[in-house]
Amino acid sequence: MSGEQEGIRYRRAQSVTRAEEIQAVKQKVRKSQPDKPIHKPRDSLLSWNSGFENFTGFVNWAFLLLSIGGLRLLLENFIKYGIRVDPVQWFYILTGQDEQGTEHPSIVLILYSVVPIIFCLLTEKALAVEIISRRMGMMMHVVNLLVLIFLPMVVIHYKDGFSLVGASTVTTLYSVLFLKLWSYVQVNLWCRNARQSSNNKSLRRQSLSYNNLPKDEDSNKNHKDSKDDLSNTERLLVQYPDNLNLRDLFYFLCAPTLCYELNFPRTERIRKRFLLKRIFEVLAGIQLILCIFQQYMIPSVKNSLIPFSNMDVALASERLLKLAIPNHLAWLCMFYILFNSWLNLLGEILHFADRNFYGDWWNANNIDTFWRTWNLPVHRWALRHLYFPLVELGYGKQVAGITVFFISAFFHEYMVSVPLKTYKIWAFMGMMGQIPLSNISKFMERSYGARMGNIVVWASLIIGQPLCIMMYYHDYVITHYGQSLLEDYGHV
Amino acid sequence: MSGEQEGIRYRRAQSVTRAEEIQAVKQKVRKSQPDKPIHKPRDSLLSWNSGFENFTGFVNWAFLLLSIGGLRLLLENFIKYGIRVDPVQWFYILTGQDEQGTEHPSIVLILYSVVPIIFCLLTEKALAVEIISRRMGMMMHVVNLLVLIFLPMVVIHYKDGFSLVGASTVTTLYSVLFLKLWSYVQVNLWCRNARQSSNNKSLRRQSLSYNNLPKDEDSNKNHKDSKDDLSNTERLLVQYPDNLNLRDLFYFLCAPTLCYELNFPRTERIRKRFLLKRIFEVLAGIQLILCIFQQYMIPSVKNSLIPFSNMDVALASERLLKLAIPNHLAWLCMFYILFNSWLNLLGEILHFADRNFYGDWWNANNIDTFWRTWNLPVHRWALRHLYFPLVELGYGKQVAGITVFFISAFFHEYMVSVPLKTYKIWAFMGMMGQIPLSNISKFMERSYGARMGNIVVWASLIIGQPLCIMMYYHDYVITHYGQSLLEDYGHV
Numbered sequence: 001m002s003g004e005q006e007g008i009r010y011r012r013a014q015s016v017t018r019a020e021e022i023q024a025v026k027q028k029v030r031k032s033q034p035d036k037p038i039h040k041p042r043d044s045l046l047s048w049n050s051g052f053e054n055f056t057g058f059v060n061w062a063f064l065l066l067s068i069g070g071l072r073l074l075l076e077n078f079i080k081y082g083i084r085v086d087p088v089q090w091f092y093i094l095t096g097q098d099e100q101g102t103e104h105p106s107i108v109l110i111l112y113s114v115v116p117i118i119f120c121l122l123t124e125k126a127l128a129v130e131i132i133s134r135r136m137g138m139m140m141h142v143v144n145l146l147v148l149i150f151l152p153m154v155v156i157h158y159k160d161g162f163s164l165v166g167a168s169t170v171t172t173l174y175s176v177l178f179l180k181l182w183s184y185v186q187v188n189l190w191c192r193n194a195r196q197s198s199n200n201k202s203l204r205r206q207s208l209s210y211n212n213l214p215k216d217e218d219s220n221k222n223h224k225d226s227k228d229d230l231s232n233t234e235r236l237l238v239q240y241p242d243n244l245n246l247r248d249l250f251y252f253l254c255a256p257t258l259c260y261e262l263n264f265p266r267t268e269r270i271r272k273r274f275l276l277k278r279i280f281e282v283l284a285g286i287q288l289i290l291c292i293f294q295q296y297m298i299p300s301v302k303n304s305l306i307p308f309s310n311m312d313v314a315l316a317s318e319r320l321l322k323l324a325i326p327n328h329l330a331w332l333c334m335f336y337i338l339f340n341s342w343l344n345l346l347g348e349i350l351h352f353a354d355r356n357f358y359g360d361w362w363n364a365n366n367i368d369t370f371w372r373t374w375n376l377p378v379h380r381w382a383l384r385h386l387y388f389p390l391v392e393l394g395y396g397k398q399v400a401g402i403t404v405f406f407i408s409a410f411f412h413e414y415m416v417s418v419p420l421k422t423y424k425i426w427a428f429m430g431m432m433g434q435i436p437l438s439n440i441s442k443f444m445e446r447s448y449g450a451r452m453g454n455i456v457v458w459a460s461l462i463i464g465q466p467l468c469i470m471m472y473y474h475d476y477v478i479t480h481y482g483q484s485l486l487e488d489y490g491h492v
Numbered sequence: 493m494s495g496e497q498e499g500i501r502y503r504r505a506q507s508v509t510r511a512e513e514i515q516a517v518k519q520k521v522r523k524s525q526p527d528k529p530i531h532k533p534r535d536s537l538l539s540w541n542s543g544f545e546n547f548t549g550f551v552n553w554a555f556l557l558l559s560i561g562g563l564r565l566l567l568e569n570f571i572k573y574g575i576r577v578d579p580v581q582w583f584y585i586l587t588g589q590d591e592q593g594t595e596h597p598s599i600v601l602i603l604y605s606v607v608p609i610i611f612c613l614l615t616e617k618a619l620a621v622e623i624i625s626r627r628m629g630m631m632m633h634v635v636n637l638l639v640l641i642f643l644p645m646v647v648i649h650y651k652d653g654f655s656l657v658g659a660s661t662v663t664t665l666y667s668v669l670f671l672k673l674w675s676y677v678q679v680n681l682w683c684r685n686a687r688q689s690s691n692n693k694s695l696r697r698q699s700l701s702y703n704n705l706p707k708d709e710d711s712n713k714n715h716k717d718s719k720d721d722l723s724n725t726e727r728l729l730v731q732y733p734d735n736l737n738l739r740d741l742f743y744f745l746c747a748p749t750l751c752y753e754l755n756f757p758r759t760e761r762i763r764k765r766f767l768l769k770r771i772f773e774v775l776a777g778i779q780l781i782l783c784i785f786q787q788y789m790i791p792s793v794k795n796s797l798i799p800f801s802n803m804d805v806a807l808a809s810e811r812l813l814k815l816a817i818p819n820h821l822a823w824l825c826m827f828y829i830l831f832n833s834w835l836n837l838l839g840e841i842l843h844f845a846d847r848n849f850y851g852d853w854w855n856a857n858n859i860d861t862f863w864r865t866w867n868l869p870v871h872r873w874a875l876r877h878l879y880f881p882l883v884e885l886g887y888g889k890q891v892a893g894i895t896v897f898f899i900s901a902f903f904h905e906y907m908v909s910v911p912l913k914t915y916k917i918w919a920f921m922g923m924m925g926q927i928p929l930s931n932i933s934k935f936m937e938r939s940y941g942a943r944m945g946n947i948v949v950w951a952s953l954i955i956g957q958p959l960c961i962m963m964y965y966h967d968y969v970i971t972h973y974g975q976s977l978l979e980d981y982g983h984v
Binding site: 026029030033034035036037038039040041042043044045046047052054055056057058059060061062063064065066068069071072075076078079187190191193194195236237240257259260261262263264265267314315317318321322324325328336339340343344353354355356357358359360362363364380384451454455458459462463 | 518521522525526527528529530531532533534535536537538539544546547548549550551552553554555556557558560561563564567568570571679682683685686687728729732749751752753754755756757759806807809810813814816817820828831832835836845846847848849850851852853854855856872876943946947950951954955
């Protein structure tokens, strides 16, 4: 290695200063020669010795090549399939209307969700005024939440007439409600506990103050002053149990957060330009995602059926990679629309000031960091309402971490399997796959630097999702239309 | 705009410091509340107000997506065409052997190139010893060089049995020889002129020294000393006409430069590891390029024939973009192999120390910079032997620039049209297209920043070349196989 690293050495350059002098004079003389010399000893830029490191142009190159490749795929797709985008179909998909009937079981289920909400609020009110015992109240909450989460599973499974989008909306809504009500119940529990202990304390303090009379009047007065100041500002804040009303609960249910608290930070005014931009992004983004689905993903997924069944590795990989790119783009759009446009829109309308909905997961150097940063509402809920409470109860951090992970895996599975009515474990497996993946990405980060870790994260995002989608599609078709369809396809 | 730029303001924040105090106290009180608040006023990272700008992860994303897209195309290609790589065919292509006979007209032409070289050297020798007049010598050189450049044109056009690769090798070799001999002749002319003027000067000095006798002996002695020093080192350098020998000429002809000078900078030793790496790169790189050609470019180009003839814009564009990416990759490989591996290999063997074969053209922000940096041997030749001499002759810089541009266009056309025997002007038009393109890229650079200029340069590289290739291929097929083939294709 050293032989190459030393760069180009020149004749006589190794001899001492006398030689160098000669060299310098020679160079000077060479310059004055009549043959107008232009060559001088230099390394090529791409040689290691040159020390040249400016390759920023290749970043532009990569993005340009990516755009050109994308444009070509777009053209190829249009030539092959024509225009598949059909807004009429969107209407049917989005409203959950299909040929089978005019029932709207999804809408019924969505409207029904008010029931467990009211039930939860009433239970809390009963607990606040101590009509029912704490044990009884907690029992009622647990039953209410369990019914909330299992009701859609049962209804969607046994009742026909659910569209895929309708059923997905229902399971998403019920999942979110479950998390929000859990937070609501737990925060109110904290407040009740605090009220009780402060009552106990003030009782104790009263009994104490009778025993030890004030020694230092001045300090006591100061203390009282600052206490007054505190209670003055405390009066600006909503205090338990004043928060237990429908208005406050519905504000929380609409607010872009899963964590309840009594006094959310508020913005002063609604920025109209900001709001209009977010509304436009949501409307345009949904159209874009639907276009990507109809035009790119559905044909790719359909074409993948045979290779996946026949275990044709080359063809299946090709299909997988073909699906990967539009799927990934749709996911990116979905992320932006949901976490930036939609949640900011909600926040703006509701004067909700905390817009910290996602971190810079695109720079994540390992899978753990990605999971910690891409979905902050869920991440913060999991920390505040599952991880820390478990740790406080005396469980180890590892146990708490694993619990969070399994609950997360359950909800992933719930939001996919229930609408599809395909109780396969691909989403669950996908979540489980995160554990070895996390170790791989950390290993890559340690061994090959942060860049390599980031690439592993991106690769798992780009490849992992379409793999699960294909698995589900394959199983969905097999279970619902049987082997016969597969054979029909095989003959084409 | 200002409404959005100001970010999220909070209730009462506009009131004076008293309000801010309250806010601070309130925040403190909120922290101590039993509901464990976690929300605080913040903007989303992707909002303008957040000021967040770290998107380095997306650079990795782009490169990864590019690799995945490339991998898919690779798989698709193998599934569609099977393995097209056929080393046996390479042998035929590279040796220029084909079915028509065992003649090797390319090799004959390559060997014949010694004749103009020797003729050039003899003419120079004759000029040096003043056997022939300068006018006569220059006439002989001009005729020799013109014959040199037009001979392959005539022979390849009228003689059958040239393979495409053989004919390309011949035209490339003769082009390089033309430029090198031009440089050789011009440098020797400069030396002769210098010798003549110094003879005249020394004659004049002799006649002068008789008239004015030395007044200051000491200064004169000093002067003589430094002159002695100079002539000592000058003795280390080769002086005209000692350079006029076969060894020196052939060293120059083999050396990785187009600009002749009497004393090239030399390296001290051959770095064996460096040399082995370059040899490996050349061998592996040629295989890679041939694979790209056989497996990707030839099928794409063949499939483009019908859409280009029928002026089917969508299909033709799709074909063009499909061809663009392997073509561009092949071009990048070719650049690296030729300019880094091959020229460094030659330089290392010949102890040639100036390895400045290319600049950082990948960062070029406009087309002009690209042309000035991507091919330094030709660029330096054009400056030294065409541009500056023309300027010195009193022509304007613009005239000189245009002349360089046209000679460059001629050689591009020469090296493409002659081997293809298709005297269409696509390569020439491609060169002409650089003028408006240069203006566009400069406009983009000025209006949208350096990044945009760089993107225009890359786009012209990625799209421009395959467009020319398709034009040539189309015309080649039409002129050599006629309309009938096209119609045959049409029926398939």
